[in-house]
Amino acid sequence: MSPPPTTAQRISDIPRQRAGLAPDDTAVVEDGRTVSYAQLWANVEAARAYLQDQGVATGDRVLVVAENCLAVITLLFALSELGAWPVVVNARLSEREVDEIHAHCRPRLALFTHGASPDALRHGVRYRALESVLPGLGPLMAGALDTASPREPEAVAREVAALLYTSGTTGQPKGVMVTHRGLLHYARVTVASRRLRPHDCAYALMPMSHVFGLATVLLSTFQAGASLYLCARFSAADVVAALRAGEISILQGVPTLFSRILAHLRAQGPGAQGPGAQPWGRLRYLYTGGGPLDLTLKREVEALFGLPLHHGYGMTEYAGSLFVTRMEQPRADCSAGQIVEGAELRVVGADGQPVPAGTPGELWVRGPGVMRGYYHAPELTAAALRPDGWLNTGDIGRLDEDGALFIVGRTKDLIIRSGFNVYPIEVESVLNAHPSIRVSAVVGMPGQDGDEEVVAFVEVAEGQAFDVPAVQAYLKERLSPYKRPQRILRVATIPRTASGKLLKLQLRGMLAEPR
Structure with missing residues (x-):
């Protein structure tokens, strides 16, 4: 079955449509448990009712301190249905980091997925959250409701899908207002660029608090009607076992994930490496992003799996990747590939004017994925966004003759x-x-x-x-x-x-x- 026609207006429309088209298809595999799209959507509706009972409504922020688990996915879509903003925070952040984000976004409600994360439990205890088994969500800890938390205007609330926090180069948290339009557009682009199909199963380790995990992994996989192999924490042994058992067809992650898989296999001895020793099941696509790709690592990964290691360039402020290498044209270098559908790029000098072809310059981008702005930070927003819609990424790069992008570094680095x-x-x-x-x-x-x-x-x-x-x-x-x-x-x-x-x-x- 091919992906459904796109009539989505908000991110929760993706699983709703899939639940209607193929209710029995697998949406999530977690710790050996299989959840269908119909079951997932029933959980979303139950979670939405719970949130409404707690007083959560359009324009609210809800802090979710978590590691990857089914409850996080359910909450993301339930909050989308209400027009409230999920603020998913990785539970492994320090107490100071969580507290700074909490103070900045002023959530109406804070939730902690303690059943899937000992660190979420630690934070939940600090916030004196109470443990409950909640409809559609399972065991969860909920903090006290902040009735004084101000609500965002409805027009803004309906436009923004999530508030994703990034530390940037200053170390201070910045809340990126990521839009439904941007995430939905990128989900469609990703399905096409990776040729995702309902029979695919994507390894889902990247945190849903990060745009990689939210857009590239979660939303794009569901847009295709495929399934997630959901993991809270990385284990090289578990990944290798799942690959060999044919449970994963799409392996995506930061470069460190691949280097740790290589290190694990080296430790097992020569017989553990390579498809000649053990077939890699139905694995068909490898992708790395979220950081620079080293050529040595790329070559070692490709030799191990017998597949190209694709690469891309993206950022939270653009709701996903801007450049991705093409499946039909795998590259031998570490380029981030060609620009994705709908995006525009300028490579400019310090004066804001375009630089000669092949010359490194600051990257400015424009397109449907551009953020609405930084939450409650008008000065930062004005510094990043131009009135004509261009976003200054703060990254330095150059374009090759064929339009491939090479990232050179950060402006501030x-x-x-x-x-x-x-x-x-x-x-x-x-x-x-x-x-x-x-x-x-x-x-x-x-x-x-x-x-x-x-x-x-x-x-x-x-x-x-x-x-x-x-x-x-x-x-x-x-x-x-x-x-x-x-x-x-x-x-x-x-x-x-x-x-x-x-x-x-x-x-x-x-x-x-x-x-």
């Missing part, structure tokens, strides 16, 4: 060394190719005479020695002098967000601490 531009992503890609380095992060720090110092943090691969002179000699053959790190520092773990994004602000803070 750019390092000026000896008068030259140093793009951290280039240095990181060279470092990551060294056999002793699992992953690296490069930052700039103020040096002498107003110059900047290039500093690299590295995680050492398991079983490898950390030989700084050897790494420096390796870099000397591959990078110009001004690009080479003046310091290479070993750390046990490079700090990341729940979605795998490197937290360079924390790394800069480590350098600023007295030693």
